[in-house]
Amino acid sequence: MYGIVNKAIEDLVKENFGEEKWDAIKERSGVDIDFFLSNEPYDDSVTYKLAQAAAEETGMTLESVLMAFGEWWVLRTSREKYGSLLQAGGSTMPQFLRNLPVFHNRIVLIYPKLTPPDFSTSNETETSIDIHYKSAREGLQPFVRGLLFGIAKLYEQQVTVELLQSRTTGASHEIFRVQWIS
């Protein structure tokens, strides 16, 4: 994944736990890279090692690290670095979620070697939508859940997120049902 992802993990850790904790996480992860270049692609294993080491060093579960990272990615990284792109995603939360399938089309213009997630939607009602998530990458379901909560917070909308099916129980891909109060 592009360095911006690893850099965002670094920022999240440093802001919440301090520089020393980040140094310990880097050490524990075995990732021997002094600093991440946002526009440079790195092996996915770097990101997974950092997330795993962050869980071990903070005593959080890997799942909660990935969820926290999802929220951080929307509310801090995306908002601070790509605010206008985020705004272009929709003027309401339902609209943003409806547009999610095409969101990374623009990101590819900035990061040409991107391997984006594949989102689609179904079963839209006045107060809910099903988000289908397909990816060649494993284990990022909690990250997606965190992203969805981050999007809800961005629009100051209370939501529930229910995992309807998952690869972990044999399905072909994940489906998240996002429900809100209209």
Ligand code: HEM
């Ligand atoms: C302007 C904001 C955003 C930027 C710049 C951005 C950029 C990226 C980048 C660089 C990656 C790493 C993939 C790679 O390097 O091959 C990525 C992955 C990902 N992004 Fe975004 N993204 C943004 C917003 C979002 C939002 C709002 C969502 C909401 C659901 C999202 C969902 C994901 C997921 C799930 C992945 C993991 C890829 C996978 O599952 O295979 N991103 N994105």
